Amino acid sequence: MEANLTLTFSLIIMLGIAAQWLAWRMHIPAIVLLLMAGFATGPVLGWLNPAQDFGQVLPPLIGLSVAIILFEGGLNLQWHEYKEAGVDVKRLVSLGLLLTWTLSTAAAHFIGGLSWPIATLFGAISVVTGPTVLMPLLKHARLQRHTAALLKWEGIINDPLGALLAILVFEYWTVWYWTIESPEHGLLTVLGNLSLSLLVATGSGIGLGYLLSWAFHREHVPEFLKSPVMLGAVLLLYVAVNGVQEEAGLLAVTVAGVVVANQRLRNIEELRRFKQYITLVLVSVVFIVLTANIELEVLANLDWRSLALLGTVIFLVRPLSVYLSTLGTGMKWQEKLLIAWIAPRGIVAASMAGLLAFPLTHQGFGGADQLLPLVFALIATTVILHGLTIEWLGRLLGLASRNPSGILIVGATPWSIELARLLKELGVPVIVNDTSWHHLRPARMSNLKIYRGQILSETAESSLELHEISHVLAVTANDAYNALVCTRFAPELGQNQVFQLPSLSASKQEDKTLARTVRGRIAFDESTQYEDFMRLYYHGWEFRKTQLTEAYTYQDYLQDHQQETLLIAVVTQHGQVMFYPLVDLDSLQTGDIVISFGPSDLENKSEKHRKIPNRN
Template sequence: MDNLVLVVAAIGVLGVGAQWIAWRFNLPAIVVMAVAGILAGPVLGILRPPPGVGEGLPPMQALLGEFYQPIIAIAVAVILFEGGLSLNFAELRGLTKGVRRLVFPGAAIAWGLGSLAAHYIAGLSWPTAILFAGVMVVTGPTVIIPLLRQARLKPRPATLLKWEGIINDPIGALLAVLVYEVIVFSAGGDDSHGASPGQIFASLLIASVLACALGFMLGRFAATVFQRGWAPEYLKPPILLVLVLVCFEIANLLQEEAGLLAVTAMGVTMANSRIASINELRLFKENIAVLLVAGVFVILTANLTVDMLTGFDLRAFAFLGAMLFVVRPLTVFLSTIGAGLPWQERLLVGWIAPRGIVAVAVSSFFGASLAAAGYEDGARLIPLAFAMVFATVLLHGFTIGPLARALGLVSSERPGVLISGASPWSAGLAAKLKEMDVPVVVADASWRRLRPVRLAEVETYYGEILSEVTEHHLDLNRFGYLLALSGNEAHNALVCTDLAPEMGRAAIYQVNARGKDEEDRRALSFTLQGRTFLHSGATLDELLRRHYAGWIYQRTRLTEEYPPEKYFEDLGDEYEIVLIQRKGALLFASQERPVKPEIGDLVLAYLPKPAETAPKRAGADEKAESVRAERPQEAARPAAASLAPDPAAGGG
């Protein structure tokens, strides 16, 4: 393949296609991308230069020519900037003692033990071993978080693993940058000959200070421009990307590879500058990073050769074993002494440490740079990094669930319901869900609106659910369903849009904020909203009217003696379907997907208060219970009605 445009297109198709396959079949994206690159490179030979081109060079370097190094460098710079952009110092103050121990001194212990293993077991030279161990401190938040969702751990071990990955992500890369700077100064060109260790250290310190100062100044400049409205919203992401590239290149002109340190400092500066549009900027950065990572990962794996793949000796396998079974467990054990963690949690955290894209990208970049600087073993970092990623992602991915269950660290709670928006009506619904042993939390930014929920003794979250701080204080992994029930249509849509990627569109519902008489042009786009809650699509105003009119919640168990057909007959003319509980799963009613009860279901309805003289149903497996919506804390009363979907809406 000798057409450069065709090469770039093929890399894009392989990278993005691999990520789509990973999403479609719920596979680790990093593994699928690596397999795609290996197949296209050393196995099938698709991404290979024509015969006689670039002899003696790595295959992808020969194929891409002078574009190879800039592509890798820019991708690593963007990845490091994104890592710095996630490091908010205000979040560190609220961390638990266990998380702080895993970061300080955990990162230092892992770095030291990893350096010993890389030198004495893998056989790397001391400079290369110390640099590689710094990169291996990173535990990959992009890999950890999907594993946590899969395993459904209890809150504390999940918090330990999540925050360790988030914080150590930039720390590990920063350690590698600092070590590389020391190596460059120690082995550098003619100017460094005869320099004493003190002079080398002073030069390194000056270069590092200048790089950090440049990153800080450009970060503050960008923050000031965005805070004062000197740039329109649509120009903020491209301005930020350009500034990252400018920061990277200017710092590199001051000192080779100092740009990596500068962009990390720029990201940290912006993360702590209270920029109102920081979420949008992070989203844009994540999109850019996804494209760059997809391309770079395919390039790096395709750059492997058959000799590299088959030349993995016993020392390399022994190194992997030492990192998995000695370095990581010992790091966690030593760093968490006195942290008050039970041995089960320390054992689980000591085993789970998957490496991700950052580890591979940074290792590959520095490995190639070390090899070019005369450190022959620098080329070994690339296959070692890939081996660590494959080993940890596969082993930890398949074992986190069984190990957590064996240690009793799996949450026994069923997937709960998160209700956004407190009102007397949603308080009654929350109380009924709690009565049905469904975990439920009502979130609202108004303490006054939360009053009926507190009176119902339902768990509340006082704060803005769209705030970044929310995910640190409210474990979203507990919830399998979202009900956006506030009176603000735009806020409901924002909540649905924000949480849809994590919880899935199929599990997100919002109350209809407009009546059917409203013109469509006044409504928000359906792409921004969740499913319309309830079959009728009743507005919150209508639900509150029913609440004050005395409507009640009722639940009924359907059996062969009391089938759905009989249940429909008893419902009366007015009723509202709320949900069906079927084998532990909750099926909420919606306009888009009506629910149809079956025998064995526990169904919940919202209907007018029945007459006191209404006859009781015959054959009900479970006596219908009701509770006044305005007093959800009262005990349930017997009632004659139950829940079923609207026959006119059709089954679903």
């Protein structure tokens, strides 16, 4: 038995990670493949049967996993984002939540044919728009900061509130409604318990958040123990608050995450990365487990009324709730349209349905056996529809980058501004950053997008739009600062997407160079430093663009390439940018453009073969 459980758990983890990797390679939301993997290995092939394999361990395992996932979501919420989208978020998680619950309940009863107890519970679960789905989708879609903040805050706040609402509705129908003579009195009891739960969860979450921040600020916890201590404290908080009110622990851990995220801890990025790695594994495991736990016989219970209900919730209830709740907020119609469409349900909705459907069925509630398949059908439909359309719709509405291969150049020098001009001419989004208005003057005169200020500051994080940026090129005169910039952006963009100039010749002064673990990739070559670029530029060197054709291939270009010319980058025909040294030289194709830096009097043989088109 132990060997089988070990094999099953290992298989689930490997399937989850494989789905995440395949989704990355295919440029599609990972949650779609996770659902497919769980459904294929569970009800279709019968390889996994989580309810039987894990037994009574399954519910607490899911609960603890969801608690960690929500805490990690809270760690990603910044107050400056809330200030930007504050009124809109408040409306969406208050009036919008109430409207969604009411309209979904009515649709479930009158269209889906469910009894009022099951209809109200289905409506409560439908409120949840899971961050476990939204966060990967937002990262994939590269939406504008304000739009992404709206969806992120709504999803993370709605998750625990929706779970708490579902629990209270469940308790009302299963306990108070049958034990109290007056249902109205039972409703008052529910509202009282809801208020108590919100107070206890919020208070304990704030308390733990400040306690952790105080202990970390005062160095009462060593660096190597901060992440483990935080993880243990979150699990303890979840269990303790759940002892007061079931599932109120989800709200408590979310609040704790938000508090910790906004205490300006020096190592907050390291704490976030630790939680992100854990969350990625947990999301993969939980989604596969829950999907594999569905039975084909249960899905067969869905009929045309169920399909009509799902269509009503997705295409009518959500848009109407968003429209009514955001009236008078000043939200752009493009944002309203996108938010009205994007509402994928996730792990919390699935776990709530799995947790509550079983006791409802045993207590004899009519239609309780339809709750689980309806919720999972809603999850699958919204994940697939919204996951596959968020990027397309975001671009159509002008809320997402059309070319996510933009360059952030840190350091405004004459030659870096000239490179930025050429990249912009080729249709590549460019932002030039420097702390000096004087250094940025040539960039402003060239109509380049600039950011004047400290790129590592909190102000930059809250005000600079980076949804189009995929590469960072740090080219200041300060080698250590360049390395710090690359270290800051590497977790977000990827280690292979952050570049800096070489500090010193590794062959001559290896003992004075920065360690590879604390700097970005060396751009262009190992020997051309900041001083070299400045000297060569003032000696008349300039940037050139050379387009590859069938008659003039990359091999031809390399044969004509002079040793004194420095290869800079390749801009593909699809607008993607690759800086030298290239990882894959065989990937260059007809239509790609090679950017080089060389003497102005050097003849470029390729100019005889083509005229470079403008890509603006």
